[in-house]
Amino acid sequence: EADIYQTPRYLVIGTGKKITLExxxxxxxxxxxxxxxxxxxxxxxxxxxxxxxxxxxxxLSSESTVSRIRTEHFPLTLESARPSHTSQYLCAxxxxxxxxxxxxxxxxxxxxxx
Amino acid sequence: xLKVEQNPLFLSxxxxxxxxxxxxxxxxxxxxxWYRQDPGKSLESLFVLLSNGAVKQEGRLMAxxxxxxxxxxxxITAAVHDLSATYFCAVDMKGVAGNQxxxxxxxxxxxxx
Numbered sequence: 001e002a003d004i005y006q007t008p009r010y011l012v013i014g015t016g017k018k019i020t021l022e023x024x025x026x027x028x029x030x031x032x033x034x035x036x037x038x039x040x041x042x043x044x045x046x047x048x049x050x051x052x053x054x055x056x057x058x059x060l061s062s063e064s065t066v067s068r069i070r071t072e073h074f075p076l077t078l079e080s081a082r083p084s085h086t087s088q089y090l091c092a093x094x095x096x097x098x099x100x101x102x103x104x105x106x107x108x109x110x111x112x113x114x
Numbered sequence: 115x116l117k118v119e120q121n122p123l124f125l126s127x128x129x130x131x132x133x134x135x136x137x138x139x140x141x142x143x144x145x146x147x148w149y150r151q152d153p154g155k156s157l158e159s160l161f162v163l164l165s166n167g168a169v170k171q172e173g174r175l176m177a178x179x180x181x182x183x184x185x186x187x188x189x190i191t192a193a194v195h196d197l198s199a200t201y202f203c204a205v206d207m208k209g210v211a212g213n214q215x216x217x218x219x220x221x222x223x224x225x226x227x
Contacts, residue, residue: 033215035217040200040220040222041219041220042118042202042217042218042219042220043157043202043217044217045214045215045216048214058214059214059216090156090157092157101145101206102147102159102162103147103159103215104159105149105156105157105158106156107155107156108155108156110154
């Protein structure tokens with residue numbers, strides 16, 4: 001079983017608030033990812049990291065930012081939440097140099113911005 | 115840009131029946147992944163297919179990969195209610211900074227008793 005954790009699991013917040021979604025993994029994986037998934041829809045990559053101090057934007061434009069100061073921790077921040085940010089956010093990790101490059105997913109954070 | 119398409123998007127089938135979910139992708143990739151997602155839950159890895167002709171089976175599910183046709187199938191044999199979930203395929207593509215995953219649109223499967 002994958003050891004990847006996300007908090008909070010559910011968050012309801014007002015417009016304009018700053019929020020940080022936490023993601024931690026205890027597997028020592030170098031690669032970590034953030035995906036956004038609207039209900040019943042596919043996953044879209046919004047950020048990824050291949051190691052400490054490495055972050056890249058994914059294909060889906062996002063107003064969020066990420067940081068990777070420690071291997072195990074990959075938080076996502078929204079400086080000013082808007083209703084359009086309402087979605088599920090999934091964090092994943094995988095091991096560098098291993099084939100297959102299976103991604104292990106956290107339980108997700110369901111965000112609602114009022 | 116890599117596109118990954120699944121069909122059908124929605125599938126309702128009776129217990130005991132067989133069916134196949136298709137996953138087409140638009141560019142060369144030798145690695146294809148199948149995931150399962152239960153409602154309100156995260157994704158669980160089912161299969162990883164690493165080469166042309168690869169076939170993997172687990173219980174009532176069997177996945178195959180044809181890299182020349184850029185097609186993967188997920189075959190369900192004698193469906194049971196516990197298989198109700200959304201199934202995603204994903205391919206990875208090498209880029210400047212390494213590989214990125216591209217997910218299909220998902221197939222929502224409902225197995226009716």
